[in-house]
Amino acid sequence: MPELPEVETVVRDLRPLLVGRTIVGVRQSKQKLRGPWKPAWNAEVTGARVEGLRRRGKWILIDLAGAPRSVLRVHLGMTGQFTVASAAAPEPDHLHVVFALGDGNELRFRDPRRFGSAEFFRDRAALETEMNAELGPEPFGIDAEYFRTAVQGTARNLKALLLDQTIVAGVGNIYADEACFRAKLHPGRAGKSLTPAECDGLRGAVEAVLTRAIEGRGSTIRDYVGGSGLRGGFQTEFAVYGRTDDPCPACRTPIASARYAGRASHFCPSCQPDSPQGHKVRTKKHKESGSPVPRPDVTRRKTAG
DNA sequence: CTGTAATCCTGCGAGC
DNA sequence: TGCTCGCAGGATTACA
Structure with missing residues (x-):
């Protein structure tokens, strides 16, 4: 499932293959993505030169040259693959949007589960403003005071907090679990139950886990591949994710x-x-609370009746 | 405020 | 063996 490290890997892989290239054509499948590519955008991007590639949270941003400066925005959802391949290479199934490049290659967006999105925005600055209003800071070098306030100011549990993109951008289910383990914090702990030191520890753990995962080119459970089609390697380093028992x-x-x-x-x-x-x-006498963590629903096991 | 669940979707593995 | 079903889950939205 593409989270920040996987998206970062895709961006790094694609950058040298895309920057300076010109989009010479677009084609798409009839199937609808969660964020569908509109046919009207084909004319907008055709002829545009790629200026740069960036990541914001789990979003890929492809800056296009021109006036006004526009941008392509892609989200990989759960099973999205964004790769550059030779236009002559056989087409895989579930291919939804293909951008032909001037160099004989094409940029392909494949997404079996179609939770992803590929969109065009004419006004890059407006999109950035909008995204910055919806997303929290990138998880590297986060201000300690900001993070403590965000965590300690709510009764929500740590898992929910880490998954909340408005608090920190880019963390998903895998790295939330791994960060909690690294910080030695129970994912069900209420944010406001954390000491300042524990908040700092969690913030550092998130950063450390993501940094290591980027070094490992992300994690491949099933579908994920980087921009050049290579699988990730961090899945072998999971301490807890998917390791029940x-x-x-x-x-x-x-x-x-x-x-x-x-x-x-x-x-x-x-x-x-x-x-x-x-x-x-x-525990105060007048405010009895049994366990500091509400008992979770233990994984449902089917029973007869 | 907080949590839960449905929604979108396909593929896969468990269970019968 | 072949079917059904639960689950995987990012983001959004509705509801308790």
Whole structure:
């Protein structure tokens, strides 16, 4: 599932293959993406030269030269693949939008599950303003005070907070779990239950996990490939994600799974306790609260009847 | 405010 | 073996 490291890898792979090239034609499938490419955009981008490639959160931005300066925006959804291939190379299935380049190659957007989007925006500055209003900061070098305030100011659990793109942009289900493990924090902990030091630890863990994952060219569970078609390598370094019942890499306790924020979540019940390590949870008499973490729905197991 | 669930969609594995 | 069904989940939206 493409999250920040996968998107960053695609952008880095595609940059040398796209910058300076001219889009000479567009074709598309009849199937609708979540964010569908409109045929009216074909004429807008044909003849445009690619100025640069960027990433913002999980979004890919392709800057096009011209006045006014426009931009292509792509989201890979869950199964999106954005690659450059020879126009002569056989076409895979689920190909939705293809941009022909002047050099005999083409930029292909493939997305079996069609959760992705490919859109054109004529006004680059307006789009940036809009995106900055909807997305939180990039997770590198986040202001400590900002992050503490965002986390401690809510009763929402850490999993929900990390998945919330308006707080931090780019984290998805895999790296949220991995960051919580690295920070030794239970994903079900309420944001406001964290100490300032724990907030700082979580912020650092998010940054560290994403940095390592980028170095590993992202994670491939099933569909993900980089801009040149290569699979990722970070999936072999998962500590908890998808490792239910496997021994914790730190203490050998079996990894647990539960559902938080509607997402499968994985954690070590020993390394990531419900309450701050070394602190007894203080409960006031008049405000009795049993466990500091609400009991999650344990993974549903089908029972007869 | 917070959480949950449905929605979009295809592929795959579990279970019968 | 072949079918159904749950699940995977990013973002959005509706509802409890």
